[in-house]
Amino acid sequence: MKERKYLLAIACFTFLLFGCGVAPELKSAPASAEAIANGDTEHGRKLFMGYVHLEQEGPPCMGCHNVGENGILGGGALGPDLTNISSERNDIELASVLSNNRWLKSPVMEPIYTQHPLTEGEQADLIAFMKSSNGEPEPDKELLVLGVSILLTIGAAVVLGFVYRNRLRSVRRALVNKAEKELL
Ligand code: HEC
Numbered sequence: 001m002k003e004r005k006y007l008l009a010i011a012c013f014t015f016l017l018f019g020c021g022v023a024p025e026l027k028s029a030p031a032s033a034e035a036i037a038n039g040d041t042e043h044g045r046k047l048f049m050g051y052v053h054l055e056q057e058g059p060p061c062m063g064c065h066n067v068g069e070n071g072i073l074g075g076g077a078l079g080p081d082l083t084n085i086s087s088e089r090n091d092i093e094l095a096s097v098l099s100n101n102r103w104l105k106s107p108v109m110e111p112i113y114t115q116h117p118l119t120e121g122e123q124a125d126l127i128a129f130m131k132s133s134n135g136e137p138e139p140d141k142e143l144l145v146l147g148v149s150i151l152l153t154i155g156a157a158v159v160l161g162f163v164y165r166n167r168l169r170s171v172r173r174a175l176v177n178k179a180e181k182e183l184l
Pocket residue numbers: 048059060061062063064065078079080082085089094097098105106107108109112118126
């Protein structure tokens with residue numbers, strides 16, 4: 001009986017220890033107006049594209065978002081195109097999404113960037129970058145996909161035509177030969 005109590009106590013202790021340790025709620029403050037004003041556009045671009053790793057190892061934004069220049073084959077399509085986001089959202093709203101601390105959150109991004117929060121500096125640089133793309137043309141992906149499909153179809157037709165260039169003729173010759181033999 002005594003042993004069971006001990007075991008129970010150990011189990012509870014382990015649960016508390018690991019249960020609390022597994023998913024620490026990391027938080028970072030939303031970038032201040034001052035930090036955003038000093039945001040480094042070029043560094044923001046590198047963070048967005050994944051050329052420079054995020055400090056807490058969050059995934060690069062372009063995995064889910066397009067922004068102007070990363071364009072055509074670049075960004076992912078899970079999130080909205082962010083080319084002109086700064087004309088729709090102000091700094092406070094953008095910092096809110098990126099820090100998960102305020103009222104404007106993305107249900108898709110929140111769990112990821114709560115585990116891997118963006119530092120204040122990273123938020124500021126990313127916001128500066130998102131502002132810099134304002135007014136750039138948004139790439140038209142549908143047109144691109146259509147164009148690539150048409151090209152691939154034509155390409156496939158040409159290649160198949162070449163590979164099987166003698167096939168029809170030889171099948172026909174065999175048939176003709178056979179018919180001639182049967183007639184004779
Ligand atoms: C796993 C995919 C994913 C990643 C990675 C991601 N986002 Fe998002 N983001 C989304 C989705 C999806 C939305 C739209 C809201 C929703 O459905 O959650 C969104 C919304 C946003 C919005 C708000 C858009 C609006 O219209 O209000 C901003 C700003 C934004 N993301 C910026 C970023 C930045 C900057 C990064 C990189 C640090 C990033 N996102 C990384 C998926 C992602």
